[in-house]
Amino acid sequence: MAIDPSINESQELPLIFELSSPGNCAVSLPDSDVPETDRASCVPSDLLSGGGNNQLPEVGELDVVRHYTRLAHRVFSIDEHIYPLGSCTMKYNPRINERAAAMPGFMNVHPHQNIADVQGILELMYRTQRMLAEISGLADVTLQPAAGAHGEMTGLMMINAYHRDRGCKREVVLAPDSAHGTNPASCTICSMKSTKIRSRADGRVDLDDLRSKVDENTAALMITNPNTCGVFDDQIADIADIIHAAGALLYYDGANMNATMGIIRPGDVGVDVMHFNTHKTFSTPHGGGGPGAGPVGVCDKLRPYLPRPHVVRNDAGDFDLNYNIPKSIGKVRSFYGQVGIIVRAYAYLRALGRDGLRRASEQAVLNANYIAAKIKEHYPLPIPGPYAHEFITVPDFERMGITERDFAKRLIDHGIHPPTMSWPIMHCLMVEPTETESLRALDRFCQVMIKMTDEAQSNPDLLRNAPHNTVVGRLDDVAANRKPNVRWMANSPA
Amino acid sequence: MAIDPSINESQELPLIFELSSPGNCAVSLPDSDVPETDRASCVPSDLLSGGGNNQLPEVGELDVVRHYTRLAHRVFSIDEHIYPLGSCTMKYNPRINERAAAMPGFMNVHPHQNIADVQGILELMYRTQRMLAEISGLADVTLQPAAGAHGEMTGLMMINAYHRDRGCKREVVLAPDSAHGTNPASCTICSMKSTKIRSRADGRVDLDDLRSKVDENTAALMITNPNTCGVFDDQIADIADIIHAAGALLYYDGANMNATMGIIRPGDVGVDVMHFNTHKTFSTPHGGGGPGAGPVGVCDKLRPYLPRPHVVRNDAGDFDLNYNIPKSIGKVRSFYGQVGIIVRAYAYLRALGRDGLRRASEQAVLNANYIAAKIKEHYPLPIPGPYAHEFITVPDFERMGITERDFAKRLIDHGIHPPTMSWPIMHCLMVEPTETESLRALDRFCQVMIKMTDEAQSNPDLLRNAPHNTVVGRLDDVAANRKPNVRWMANSPA
């Protein structure tokens, strides 16, 4: 039913700037209780002349509430939708974690407070370091990195420092062709050259190719295991041997840790350094794109290079920030790590504990294999199972007369966030249901997937023109990229 | 675009019961740390035999989150929509009030704690009583009543007690025909007979009719001022005289207090007893139908009959609950009043303070008159202005070929909650924008209203079949009432 969009705000929301009336303010601030300091006498005039030039919108309190409430109603979220996003592990974000992070004793603590006044936070950080070390089978963990990619960078910097310390300059980082884009990008930040290793048809590393490329210029191999095809590479120990024999180090991208918690520990099979993604494996929220956290675990060899400061427990049993790490790569950020996120990860680790982590991984694996089994008659599975926590299907979109984009947008109509698309294989879907979905949700996902093959056959336009149930229709991103409008300007309509 | 509803949960949501799988639970509870007490040896078997028979649904944590998040996305609220609901004063509910109510020192206090341990709450209640007394011009205020209607009942009980105390039994309560339904219903609870007083064409009380009906059997007159037509009855002092001369009391329904804060005080013009609706005037939330609070103010004459206990400040300056009120009508509820709601009302009163309350009323009046002025060419205004905080229009729906229900449902399509309908005049709309809407929102409301007269002309079916933009179409409430299904039962589909 056509509604005149000009009067129906549920269609096109005004921008916050379009709600502005000069003089409005959603916050009432107190009047000053101190004498005013004469500005002109103490601040150079060129700094004052533009004072108040900032053009922030001026909106009343109710309108601010309405604006952000309406925006909140226009976004998919785990709280409403299933996100079978391979390699992203979009599991449930427990509300108790949010409550924890909001406790004043965690939320309102200043990073320069006296060490004796932050013992609880340091203890929590220390415990988290130790728990992650145990889960990874590595010697120590730094909580500084802000996300997975930042963890990669931190890890590579430590690898660089390690080699430098041994007097050699190794510049090449090997990584399977299925590696996540951050792996090579992190190499670039560290001025390292990333070289691709071939994967075999089943997604496992081609050892011959690996052997042929490893040499004295190899700094490290970066591996994701289970890999991004959802296959556990059982050659991991061999790979470690090959790498170590060449004097290089083995970096483990922990993005897929959700498949193996309590089952296998990277450190036990030769991994030297790895990052965790708390916002994948340990249930901290994605927040529409962060903040996450990317703690990095290291073997003993790399301990001397950990970023500083490092949270330690001293002999008296007190917790402290240790700045005295002579070979440290230095700081990779302000302060000490994404504490607010670490609190959430800690809460998750404590809730699940010894047995729960393994149970979670097992359920994640079961769920992925269940979906694969239910849709396999309709969706080709190029790699045979059993799978880890995710799997890949490569539907014949071309034969279906649609693109994977059409497919994705149509899934949105059904209230399902599309799986990861076209990575690591062109035109593939990478499906990772996670362990927190109900059987009902898994079944519904399968049902929709199967139904969509019918839709593609009987009414491909339904897919080609999708989405239909969203607040905007399919957006023309080609045009959007042609002359990008990345900020609103008064008098030039967005 | 037609979506198969069976797979599109965004259309018809499952009931929570339909999400149940035996064995699930969204809360993990600790194991017992005390020895188990043998049930059979201390509880009669007939009490144990049905243990666990409760059939509550068994749903996992993520599914509970999703269910209620989805429900939340299917309801209008002030946080998203304008509610120009006459007599209901749906103003903005400040978030600071919610923060206040959630402070552990207010939220987690047990009603049987020692008086010395609840001085802060009692002080807040006492201050609120005093502020409401000042605003109403009355001698004292009880915070016990749970809502407006409960306040009416409490007020009428005090009126009964007052007359009884004077040895007379007065049974009749007069009220204008425009009175809210709770007024006569509250009389019934108190075994009082409500008699209608005629209103004049302009909504004011017909004094002649009043005079003719007042007699020695009159217990009280209940009046709402401004009345539910949005008109301030300037005869209020005369009315008080007539009522008092007959030995009766004047009850003031404070539902429309939002028009007059700081401008006129009921107590100053002869009112003996009144209730406030904190969920109208003082910004406490409606909560989808409560909880609200209905504090009652009384003149000196009625003080002896206040419900017990009453919050008092003793000579030492401490706060206390006074149970020693010999003539009290007794308790009208458990404990001491809707404390969690009173905290919010207190926060509002303190934020606005001396000048803010009057400013709010003035803005409410301005907004109502502004809308009336903007739509008057299209919507007949049977009563001439200026209006108080609300006004009435009686569109000629019959001529438009639609019903007021059609009109209301179509407004919903435009994202506007319909005004109060057909009360106090058949087929009328009672419009109360409140002071917290932006000019933009007011203008948009007028624009939609005017546009709807066009729609009714050009395409009445658009209205007759409305709403179109909602999660369900127009519901058949006649059928729903014929054989009401008010609870779900396993195996009998709702």
Place this chain on the structure above:
Amino acid sequence: MDYTQITGEQQQSMLKTIGVKSVEELLAPIPDKQRLKDKLNLPVGCSEMELLADLESLAAKNCHVGKRVCFLGCGAYDHFIPTLVDHLAMRGEFLTAYTPYQAEASQGTLQAFYEFQTMICQITGMDIANASLYDGATAVAEAVLMAGTCSKNHRVLVSQACNPDTLETLKTYAKEQSLEIDTVPLADGQTDCDALKAAVDNQTLAVVVQFPNFFGILEQLQQIVDTAHNAGAQVIVSYDPVAAGMFTRPGEFGADIVVGEGQPLGIPLQYGAPFLGFMAAKESYLRKIPGRLVGVAKDKDDSRGFCLVLQTREQHIKRERATSNVCTNQGLMAMRAAVYMASMGRSGLAKVAELCFDKSHYAAAEIAKLEGFSVRFKQPFFKEFVVQTNRNIPDLLACCREEGIDAGVPMHRWFTDMEDCFAIAVTEKRTKQEIDALVTVLRKS
């Protein structure tokens, strides 16, 4: 601060549209001599920061259950509230929604209330339930009024072991209705069924009992129901919903109306309110029940939806002939209870009940071992029990408070013959360590 968002300039243009010079002109209908001459004698308004400081200082003057271990009960209980309840029920959409008169714009709240009604039926074992009443005490009063509409009788028998606040509230209502309230005496803290049999007659409108009763004791529901029904009286049970986790539900014993205080279902203590009155009843009460009722409705495509039903019972339609004057009730508290019940589910509620049972019995057993202390009644109890002691109770409780424990509620305020008694409630939140600490303090006292 006044939460308005119309600027001075905008006000001027609005006045112009109306055709007046000032707001004062719009206020003209209010005669000058009726006006308030001065400003209100209130504090001046303040900013958010100042308001927070004021509120925090008031809040800081109260002790709360996070600061002192709470063994207080007698109508309000320190049960555990899962994080989900606050998170979901207090969402802005639910918080700021209006009463769901406009069904199509209110499906979220309507469905939640329909589910709430069903869950209340599930835990009471009854056929129907309404969408809430003010609180447990007024729910009992409303139940008696409702029973009254089905009978010409005026006599109500109330167990002496009903919460005294409930009894007093009932009396306040009853006085206006010329109902006669008689109490049924107790035997060892339990409603005396022989006395009930003697008292009940064909003039009796209803029998009201509480389960568990004010002393925590489980009443003999089957005997009470049978006795009342034999005399033609209706049975009203005031019910602790947590008991449904462990015991046969009142509906299974044949109770006619089951009401209660829903506070244990995820509602914070809030110094006593807002809490949640609920009412469930046999099918036959459908058109007499007070308060709002949500029912299933269909749209023209036969999609399932929900709307308020039987509104003709209510005051806004029936006015003086309404089944009750209730209008605004406790919607958001019903929402909290719904989220709580959905989160706990059958097994969760069972575990809560069992923890309460075991922990209170452990506490009672340990306290009974102390010299000078005994458990006052021998009848079976659930989560609360009365202790008798030779110590001075105010001193004893003060001494416990100093040790960080709110040990119990003295009985003498309500029962003059129980000067030496106080009640202890033990919920699932209390740890063995806390109970042992209580026992230690009592021993030392």
Place this chain on the structure above:
Amino acid sequence: MDYTQITGEQQQSMLKTIGVKSVEELLAPIPDKQRLKDKLNLPVGCSEMELLADLESLAAKNCHVGKRVCFLGCGAYDHFIPTLVDHLAMRGEFLTAYTPYQAEASQGTLQAFYEFQTMICQITGMDIANASLYDGATAVAEAVLMAGTCSKNHRVLVSQACNPDTLETLKTYAKEQSLEIDTVPLADGQTDCDALKAAVDNQTLAVVVQFPNFFGILEQLQQIVDTAHNAGAQVIVSYDPVAAGMFTRPGEFGADIVVGEGQPLGIPLQYGAPFLGFMAAKESYLRKIPGRLVGVAKDKDDSRGFCLVLQTREQHIKRERATSNVCTNQGLMAMRAAVYMASMGRSGLAKVAELCFDKSHYAAAEIAKLEGFSVRFKQPFFKEFVVQTNRNIPDLLACCREEGIDAGVPMHRWFTDMEDCFAIAVTEKRTKQEIDALVTVLRKS
């Protein structure tokens, strides 16, 4: 607790569907000898109630700014956070949304980030801004890397009055990139413009300054920009966004890149993170900027929508040739900052800035009157200043803490020549009473 919701029975039926007997079979690809033999050596899991108790006990071991008046700054500030920010930004929908790659399912976050980008432009006076970076320190490092893509030079001049953490982070990044980092000395706590002129040359890639600088002092932005530009160097300003409430914005002075720590914009202290890096720049950097960018897009009905643009800059497309490795950044913190800026607006931010200015100047003036105390630098400052004293600083601060005040941050950790100095930050939250109390304690110390 494991947050799963599939029952044992359901697991069995799932295994059957797959055609295996046990989960163990599914784990077969993991060779036995690689497996962990024992259970993880971790504490056993726990219930929500136990977890809460554990967390509360850890939280209780930290002092927080609600318990002790906070005059600490140096990169993190105790600004007032309006209630709206938590209420709106932390909604479940924003919290649990994924990165908005699927535009049509992410309009809410995309629009909010587009507005955020615009607001960052508005307060910096720049043309474009990205949707966030990790924090203020890494934003400076990314800015230098970005500047590097526009120049063949390798030399970066950094004011010695930049936050030392920022400088150290920059050095960590720079080391890998063989960038040469030189510092520009100070004159009376302010970047020495003469020294800068002497140091800058045609090998200089960029000049980095902080505004206000680490000592709270307002830099001479116009001179710095002119000096750098004359030598062909780019100017990077690390900016406190609150300063935009009072002062001419860096963009108006011609800065090329403005980055900063967005924590003052409604982000809680959280012991230092998650905070919010932001980056704004001149239009010409559009295709070089790191991180995500949201742009306007239209659907086929020409309705306005939003999508990520220029993704070809990013690692998931460009891999080793991406402008940065950043993937997950600080979306939710950008949301908080957006709500903060929308709530404060132009006038609110101005008021915040003015309160900071007046209160810090009042504090400085009062402290300067004390014997043995002086304000270390004479240059104009905004909300933070350095105090020099003849007292022993650790003792002094300990003594303040005992009086309930966190008085400041000692400078000696970073500046060995400032053993006798500490920095005091005074935000709009500090009342005159609190400042006077600080002065009193300092006097007594």
